[in-house]
Amino acid sequence: MSAVMDVTDSADRRLDTASEHQEVISAIEPAVAENLRLLVPIDKAWQPTDYLPSLEAEAWRDEVERFRTAAETVPDDLLVVLVGDMVTEEALPSYSMALNRLVRDEEGTGPAPWARWLRGWTAEENRHGDLLNAYLRLTGRVHMRAVERTVHGLVTNGFNPQTQGDPYGLLVYTAFQERATRLSHGNVGRFAASHGDPNLARICGVIAGDEARHEAFYTRMMAEVLDHDPAGGILAFRSMLRGRIAMPGRFMDDGRDPNLFDHFAIVAQRTNVYTVRDYAAIIEHLVTAWDIAGRTVTGEAGRAQEELCRQAERHVRLAERTAAALAKQPPRGFSWIRDRKG
Numbered sequence: 001m002s003a004v005m006d007v008t009d010s011a012d013r014r015l016d017t018a019s020e021h022q023e024v025i026s027a028i029e030p031a032v033a034e035n036l037r038l039l040v041p042i043d044k045a046w047q048p049t050d051y052l053p054s055l056e057a058e059a060w061r062d063e064v065e066r067f068r069t070a071a072e073t074v075p076d077d078l079l080v081v082l083v084g085d086m087v088t089e090e091a092l093p094s095y096s097m098a099l100n101r102l103v104r105d106e107e108g109t110g111p112a113p114w115a116r117w118l119r120g121w122t123a124e125e126n127r128h129g130d131l132l133n134a135y136l137r138l139t140g141r142v143h144m145r146a147v148e149r150t151v152h153g154l155v156t157n158g159f160n161p162q163t164q165g166d167p168y169g170l171l172v173y174t175a176f177q178e179r180a181t182r183l184s185h186g187n188v189g190r191f192a193a194s195h196g197d198p199n200l201a202r203i204c205g206v207i208a209g210d211e212a213r214h215e216a217f218y219t220r221m222m223a224e225v226l227d228h229d230p231a232g233g234i235l236a237f238r239s240m241l242r243g244r245i246a247m248p249g250r251f252m253d254d255g256r257d258p259n260l261f262d263h264f265a266i267v268a269q270r271t272n273v274y275t276v277r278d279y280a281a282i283i284e285h286l287v288t289a290w291d292i293a294g295r296t297v298t299g300e301a302g303r304a305q306e307e308l309c310r311q312a313e314r315h316v317r318l319a320e321r322t323a324a325a326l327a328k329q330p331p332r333g334f335s336w337i338r339d340r341k342g
C-alpha cells in the first residue's frame, strides 16, 4: 500500500514540477520570438531539387549518369551510416509530436512564437529526409524497399526522449541531438568528398548548416531557462544525463535485425562519423555553453551542479572503454545494402 502511495506521490510531484517548468517555457517566449530569425525565410530557403540532377532537363540521362558515377565512390560502410541518418531524419513526425508537448499549439496554426518556431523548424527539417531519400534512390546503391520498411517501422514504434514529461528535459535533449546530427552529417559530407562524391558532400553540408541554426536555437532557449530557473534547469540536465541520452533512431526496425540500431551505431563509430567520444564532447560543450559551473544554486541543485561539472570527464573515460570494445565488433550484413557488409 505504502509503495503505491509513494508512486502516486512522486507522480504528483512530477506533475507539479512539469507545470511549473511549463510556466517558464511560456515566460521565455520573447526570446523565442527574437530567435525566430534563425529560421530562413521560405523564399530564400534551399530545396532538395537544388542538390539533385534535374529530371526535367533535356540532358537528364547524362545528369543522372554523372550523379550515379560519383556515388559509386562511396564505400558501403559510409552508405550504411547515411541510411541510418536518413531513417532518423525521416521519423520527423515523431519529433514534431514530442515537441508539441512543450509548444502546446492546440490549433495547429497558432500565432504564438513557440508555435511558429515548431512549424518553421518542422518545415526545414522535413527537407532533410526528402533530400537524403532522393539521393539514395537515385544512386541505385541501396535496397530502397528495406530502407523504406525501416522508416515505416521507426515511425510506428515511436520515439521516447525519456524526459518524464519535463519540458526542460526536452530542450536539453533537442539541443544535444541537433549538435549530434550536425556533427554526423558534417562528417559524412567530408568523408564523401574525400572518397570522390562532391554531390553527397554538398547535400550533407547544407543539411549540417540547418542543424547548426537549430542547435543555436535550442541551446539558447535552454540557456534562457537556466537564467530564469537555474536550479530546475540544472536538475533537469542531470536527470537527462543519468540515463544515457537515447538516440532518436533507437527503435528503427527492418523486420529482420533485432539489434539494427546498435549495429548501425557500431558502423558510425568505426567510420568515425559519430563516436562515443563525440557523445562525451557534446556533453562537455553543453556544460560550458550553459555555464553550469557559474550558476548560483544550493542544496540538491548544488550537488547536481557538481555532478554535471564532472560529467564530461566521466564520459570521456567511458568513451575510451566503449570505443575499444566497439572496435572489436565484426562487420555485419545490412538489409539496406542487400546484405553486403557495413
Ligand SMILES: [Fe+2]
Binding pocket: 089, 125, 128, 181, 211
Ligand atoms: Fe535534420
Ligand SMILES: [Fe+2]
Binding pocket: 125, 177, 178, 181, 211, 214
Ligand atoms: Fe535537426
